[in-house]
Amino acid sequence: MFLKNCWYMGGWDHEVMDGKLLERRILDQPVVFYRGESGQIVALDNRCCHRGAKLSQGRIEGDCVRCMYHGLKFDPSGKCVQIPGQERIPPQLGVKSYPLVEKQHCMWIWMGDPALADPDEILDIPYLDDPEWKGIPAYLHYDANYLLIVDNLSDFNHLAFVHTNTLGGSEEYAYVTKPVSIDRLPNGFHVERWHKNSDPPPYLRKVIENKNDKVDRRNIARMLIPGIFLMDTMFAPAGMGAEGEGKPGTLEFRNCQFMTPETERTTHFFWNYLNDFEGADYTISMSLLDSLIEGFMEDKEIIEEQQKMLDADPSFKLVAVASDVALSHFRYIMDKLIQAEQAGEAPPKFAQQLSPAIAAE
Amino acid sequence: MFLKNCWYMGGWDHEVMDGKLLERRILDQPVVFYRGESGQIVALDNRCCHRGAKLSQGRIEGDCVRCMYHGLKFDPSGKCVQIPGQERIPPQLGVKSYPLVEKQHCMWIWMGDPALADPDEILDIPYLDDPEWKGIPAYLHYDANYLLIVDNLSDFNHLAFVHTNTLGGSEEYAYVTKPVSIDRLPNGFHVERWHKNSDPPPYLRKVIENKNDKVDRRNIARMLIPGIFLMDTMFAPAGMGAEGEGKPGTLEFRNCQFMTPETERTTHFFWNYLNDFEGADYTISMSLLDSLIEGFMEDKEIIEEQQKMLDADPSFKLVAVASDVALSHFRYIMDKLIQAEQAGEAPPKFAQQLSPAIAAE
């Protein structure tokens, strides 16, 4: 059961470069994405209405796509506009078209009722197309339900144990630090955590010069429905903290991760980890990409096995501990939103409600 | 649900050469085929009646087969004729035996009630063992229901889009030609289609000398239950047509394709594509074999994905277009025949009814 009336990150814009027909299952629906000649990105049901052949095995013609089984042609609204060898085209003939908005290199897709799709509800992530911020958009496929990945990101204690030698740095993190605050939001949560006077974590040491100087590490994260994780990370010289902007010597990162359900048991995991200090030295982005992949593979190994364990025995009961506050809240609001949607309620408008909270940072 | 009381192409005779015990699932039943010492080809249930071990892992002894688990031996009728270490053999002990007729290099098998098996109903395909016709019998395995392959062959428009650069030749075929006639038969359909004054399709160009001369292409095809496709193709110099026999410069092909269900979701696909002009130049048969494989792989890519699409969402509704006349008729008669069989009716005799229609060519 998925939340349908909301925007999902469907892919990076570069995935439809050069006339590519991108096939991707979203919320267990087959979708084909392509950029038409006019520049518009189109998302259609990937099944030709005639015999169910894949449109992604077809051909882009202008802004249309032609099925290369028997040659039916569809326009960006999904309407069938040509049937070879047949004059009359029944007016209703066509495939489903999904609302799609290209914004800041993301292809946002709406899988629910098109009449409810409101582009103003799409998250604004300005650093994704700000030249001051450098990063490399990336993708991993997960054999696990998207909420298991959301869970993972909702409790930073895992940094200490899963990522001791990569993204975390030491097990101490789990013992000596705690979230400064966890704010429950109507569409997610906001959490902040300090780790003062600590060694730079391994992934940071690879891209800085003073590898042995202690740092104050600050993480400010938001997890938002339907599975969007945004984290600002600041490393300041120890003792200086990094509350404000422009503290000398502070290195900043912006981390976005998008968990989009492929099926109930598999997930599209998109991310970009951006920095504001590499300047022209693109090897810093490359190093960070490698470090993040290394770290995510550590998560993936655990989470995919966890999924198998849960699949194998649906009667197995999980037990919450204190640090599950954030993940419990997120699962609670997802459940509530899905229930409301099933009951026929229109999706709440979160963009307005959230602006103050997000602006506050 | 399969039609059981009819003859299926179970395999080529060369598949049981040299003492091979050929294991093959047909209509989701495990079958073992072998040629006994007397020359007779035998088809038995591939499960030893004792512990279900595979007879295809056994050993041919004369016209019998011995299970190599505990040594039980079965004669061609399936009767158990020896149990090592045991004197008395219960008279009913044995495995199911299937009626099997070897004809024109095909092993025809009857999966239904043996009492109803009438060898006169087996199709006569004389060119399969006529030395004037040259071809190479071949096989492909399909991860798709056999009717999806029947569908494919029932609408030649797909030649234009799937096989533009191989078997088809141009997309024009879908726009400028139409079937001359589609005859609904009680056991299939008969269709004829011309493509006049066209470039020779790529697979033909490889085996002819005047590669750039226009041709008149004539296809005469029959699709017969339970999934047998026979097509006569003639290429005459443009303007000459190829209605009759012996037109000078006309090249003729005979194409047989047999779709035999392995399971509901997989199919044995046998074919031979024969020509009457290669003489001693066997490279023409080799070239045609390669071309056909190339073309069939194009179909396979589409059809197997189509099968996955249909599996993933059984509620997905297909919409017929005008060129589906033939495939709709075929699916209709298959449904009717299966219903009649389920209701206990004896299978109709088609051989007699068909002779005039087929003779007409």
Add this chain to the structure above:
Amino acid sequence: MFLKNCWYMGGWDHEVMDGKLLERRILDQPVVFYRGESGQIVALDNRCCHRGAKLSQGRIEGDCVRCMYHGLKFDPSGKCVQIPGQERIPPQLGVKSYPLVEKQHCMWIWMGDPALADPDEILDIPYLDDPEWKGIPAYLHYDANYLLIVDNLSDFNHLAFVHTNTLGGSEEYAYVTKPVSIDRLPNGFHVERWHKNSDPPPYLRKVIENKNDKVDRRNIARMLIPGIFLMDTMFAPAGMGAEGEGKPGTLEFRNCQFMTPETERTTHFFWNYLNDFEGADYTISMSLLDSLIEGFMEDKEIIEEQQKMLDADPSFKLVAVASDVALSHFRYIMDKLIQAEQAGEAPPKFAQQLSPAIAAE
């Protein structure tokens, strides 16, 4: 449906050497085995009670194991003894612990009610740690239900056909020999079979000098619940028999095979094939190991295909023959024991009842 209140061979002790956390599914339950610092071997549910992550991806600390997802730590009884970042630990928090006894290099595990686990019921197999007996403990994974392997071992006729050129020696074995006796035991069966004045089987010829002298072969086997096969094999010079101890020129083997269900469709197959004559020549053990693997692969090929056949058609009925006496008895007592267990009865005590019978040898 498995018998739970009995001891299963869970693995060889060498499998938890060097701090290995051994993950193994037993009776479809996920188990982690490890040896703590004190030397004790521990078997726990392999799922952290918090989020279901695998403890086998964790870390041994003393006699405890730490989950390396969020750091929860469990003692050998399964009790949670630490939660990083949380002071209070709910007293009931923990994972299931399984009774485990290390004996003669085997890790015996009890999957049922721990209160009923009686170590005196664990089989005594003294040659497994007797320096006079040499062998190499080994493992194979089977894609088949454990009872199909029990069946296989319950009818020596299969030696003649499956292992003609490896462990058996000739097909004659199935025709000229019969079990001397089959004793039905309350927890299995006992069978004895002679093959007098025969050629040494191929696997024996490889490790003896007088390869062409005829031998009297005697097999004494017990199959015990829940799937334990113990066979004593003696080869004496032809004409001498090998009833007693110390007959000059007699070579003896001890064969243990343990079939432990992984799932309903897969099995852990452990074995050791020991001899009392190699002295310092370890190549004899190596040769026997190779021969046994060669032979077991012959079984595996048949049994795994048999499993697929039975899976494919649950309506397929097997027919018993005379030599099925032993296997039918074993399946009958397994059914009865499982029924009794399901009805809440305590497991019978077999150790006492059996001692005389086993001692009799």
